[in-house]
Amino acid sequence: MNQGTFVVLASGRGSNFQAIIDRVHEGSINAVCTGLITDNPDAYAIKRAEDAGIPAEVVPYRTFPDKIKYEDALMAVLARYNPDLVVLAGYMRLLGERIVDAYTGKMINIHPSLLPAFQGLHAQRQALMYGTKVAGCTVHFVTHDMDAGPVIIQRTVPVLDDDDEESLADRILVEEHQAYSEAIKLFFEKRLRIEGRRVRILPDS
Numbered sequence: 611m612n613q614g615t616f617v618v619l620a621s622g623r624g625s626n627f628q629a630i631i632d633r634v635h636e637g638s639i640n641a642v643c644t645g646l647i648t649d650n651p652d653a654y655a656i657k658r659a660e661d662a663g664i665p666a667e668v669v670p671y672r673t674f675p676d677k678i679k680y681e682d683a684l685m686a687v688l689a690r691y692n693p694d695l696v697v698l699a700g701y702m703r704l705l706g707e708r709i710v711d712a713y714t715g716k717m718i719n720i721h722p723s724l725l726p727a728f729q730g731l732h733a734q735r736q737a738l739m740y741g742t743k744v745a746g747c748t749v750h751f752v753t754h755d756m757d758a759g760p761v762i763i764q765r766t767v768p769v770l771d772d773d774d775e776e777s778l779a780d781r782i783l784v785e786e787h788q789a790y791s792e793a794i795k796l797f798f799e800k801r802l803r804i805e806g807r808r809v810r811i812l813p814d815s
């Protein structure tokens with residue numbers, strides 16, 4: 611049987627990318643990661659891709675005259691890979707509608723909060739400033755609105771009295787790595803069904 615394929619878009623450290631490809635290598639995700647795409651030539655994720663023997667494509671945002679030209683180039687790279695799934699893992703740019711529309715139901719993102727709380731940047735800082743007692747992460751399908759697509763998986767962590775942004779982010783990150791791999795596994799098992807805003811997780815057959 612042909613295995614499904616996915617590409618990862620990451621802008622920086624790439625610890626989620628690493629966790630995902632580790633699960634692929636262990637055999638717990640039945641799919642192939644065919645490429646890493648980054649907008650940032652200095653992303654540490656590139657080194658992780660090289661170490662794993664995965665092609666890394668740099669589409670350097672800053673060298674394009676405008677966002678339209680950048681997205682033309684990104685679309686062309688994506689089309690060349692023609693993945694079954696696009697995984698945004700710490701990809702720090704808002705994708706335009708053209709790209710989102712091309713991958714409806716086939717593009718997922720992870721966000722370090724329990725959405726719909728604390729969308730956008732510095733979600734962990736927002737949780738601390740608000741004073742929530744619980745924080746967490748959300749894996750969701752990507753739609754036109756930022757951090758607002760149908761939710762696939764959420765995982766929670768406690769917020770401790772002496773937390774700072776870094777300690778909370780570290781605690782959430784452990785859950786991110788698990789949640790993201792689980793969501794990708796379910797996607798390739800064809801167990802995610804989008805019903806309006808809700809994502810039904812079908813039983814293992």
Ligand code: GRF
Binds near residue numbers: 620623627786
């Ligand atoms: C993660 O916290 C993710 O939720 C957010 O950006 C961070 C990326 O971390 N979107 P990494 O690059 O995967 O280590």
